[in-house]
Amino acid sequence: MAQENHLNLKETELRLGLPGTDESDDMICSARNNKRAAPESVDDSVPKANSTEKSSEHETSSASKAQIVGWPPVRSYWKNNFQPKKVESETRMYVKVSMDGAPYLRKVDLKVYNGYPELLKALENMFKVSIGEYSESEGYKGSQYAPAYEDKDGDLMLVGDVPWDMLMSSCKRLRIMKVSEKGPGCAV
């Protein structure tokens, strides 16, 4: 599904090169050769402004965006010290993710995420479920699924109780559990 979206959007992708130039062109070169897409090709990209496609557009063009030196203009001090590095340059941390009722497991790289909201969003996308909102007293409200993880001691823990860094260091695998509507205390 994600693959199809990627192919469909490529032709109308808002880039800095001329329409028809190879995407492997150095972004800096294409920026120099033709400063911006001509108005015609801007009109072609009208469907992309539609918010339903916004997020996938952001994902497919963000990789090429990141290649422009110095754009977006983020202070290199901040980039070096507070931004998690690109995945290629760091060791990865893949953990298995199972979901109750799913035929096979998936794997996610925890290092890619900045925190809980991103992880949960990614899990929701991956398994096509909605996970609900975390609350300290009631676990995950408003959905049939709750994310849990197996820690170093082998215990099944609810995702979200401890700081993100602590989760990263203790999580061995993830499990999306189906809970009944009565709440996490009545896990199926």
Add this chain to the structure above:
Amino acid sequence: MHSFHSMLNYFPEEVLEHIFDFLTSHRDRNAVSLVCKSWYAVERFSREKVFVGNCYAISPERLIARFPRVRSLTLKGKPHFADFNLVPNDWGGYVQPWIESIVRGRVNLEELRLKRMLVSDESLELLATFFPNFKSLVLVSCEGFTTDGLAAIASNCRFLRELDLQENEVEDRRGQWLSCFPDSCTSLVSLNFTCLKGEVNLASLERLVARCRNLRSLRVNNAVPLDALQRILAQAPQLVDLGTGSFVHDPDTESYNKLETSMQKCTSITSLSGFLDVSARCLPAVYPICGQLTSLNLSYAPGIYSDELVKLICYCNRLERLLVLDTIGDKGLGVVASSCKELQELRVFLSDVYGIGNTAVTEEGLVAISAGCPKLNSILYFCQQMTNEALIMVAKNCPNFIRFRLCTLNPTVPDAITMQPLDEGFGAIVKSCKDLKRLSISGLLTDQVFLYIGRYAKQLEMLSIAFAGDSDKGMLSVLNGCKKLKKLEIRDCPFGNVALLADMGKYETMRSLWMSSCEVTFGACKTLAQKMPRLNVEIINENDQIEASVDDKQKVEKMYLYRTLVGPRKDAPGFVWTL
């Protein structure tokens, strides 16, 4: 009029000097020194604070010759785009020659403020050794020194009041620099070491804080844990400005409870920053002081998301300055708009540089802020998208902008609704904000936006442009119209030789011009350099070796030109060619 001037000339110099004492801004003093020779003479002997916006515009010797009584010196080195990796680290901006000259000139230096300069341990050691009265060192975005240099400052500057390190890359030598402050040092008023990555001796820090009763501003680094912070606050309830270190702790412990208590006693804290490593569940400890805060910087905390940010900010009713990441979201900005009616400055930084998530803000947040915060005069806003309609509304709501900097993630993104260029939106901003001094534009922009800027932005001093415009007309509109322009930085725009050479004298009225990935050629740069001896035209060419016989028609990758009274600099590295 004539008799008035004559009268003033009959005043003894002491009277003139006394009058000039009231002039603190360097611009006022510069203006006063141009009135006549005697005013120039009186002013130069009485000036104690000197500001040098470009360290290569003047030499230290000439500065000391003109201002022999200088006690406070501010120097800036690399051009602004160096912040975004567009300028190689060793381009220049060395402070060493300045310090050597100041030592030779027997100047009684007390304050040194440096931005984007290369500072070595040797420079710091010279400072520490030769200036017994040294009181204040402020280093912003500098590099080249280590904690050994800081140790020298700490050990020897007996009357040090201020050590303020902002966003410097400092090598940690594990020498316990902080422990080098002698027991006799009680003069510290401001200590900021947020940017240091190494450990400090916590006991030394606590003792230092305890004996510096005048300490007003303390910003610690990541290595200072929450419980140490609590002990420090207990010793320094008089603090006005606090930068926390690591803000992670189990909230169910006695340590944390003690922190809450100590925090409540700090009734003078009006500025809060840090949170370098923060667990959202510890944030409630600062709720008691939120109502006092006028300045809050959460931009180092990518792990706090909108809900927690909002819970904190909604108590900050007196906030005048807010720095956050775009994790706050449009909704969060809505809460800011309804809670922070005194807001004057807002910066929303990009949290997700590599585009992994999707947390950016949009034009909605900006409009909400403009509607709710009528005192807003300075904004830096990284956003996913923008519309002309939103900018027009912002211009109407907030005519008081002095600084307006907008950055769209996609540098050429059009109006999200109409798909038109964003010319009209920015046009509305410059038309409405008559006092605008600094502007950064982005998004799909044609020559039209520059027509507006040239026509309306009469007070504009600094303009940053990227991926904008259609032709030389754009740049010409700006050069012709913006009479007060001081700094112009341009990248990836179709501006070329015609624009560059149309008004060469203009550049002597400006501090500097940066052009990279534009259409200017070597030939034009050479022409400019030849005709204007009081400009340094530097070509930065990292890839190839500088050849004497370069094709004049070849486009220049990076050009940086600036006015100077002292000709080409002698410390330019191999890849910088001053024409």
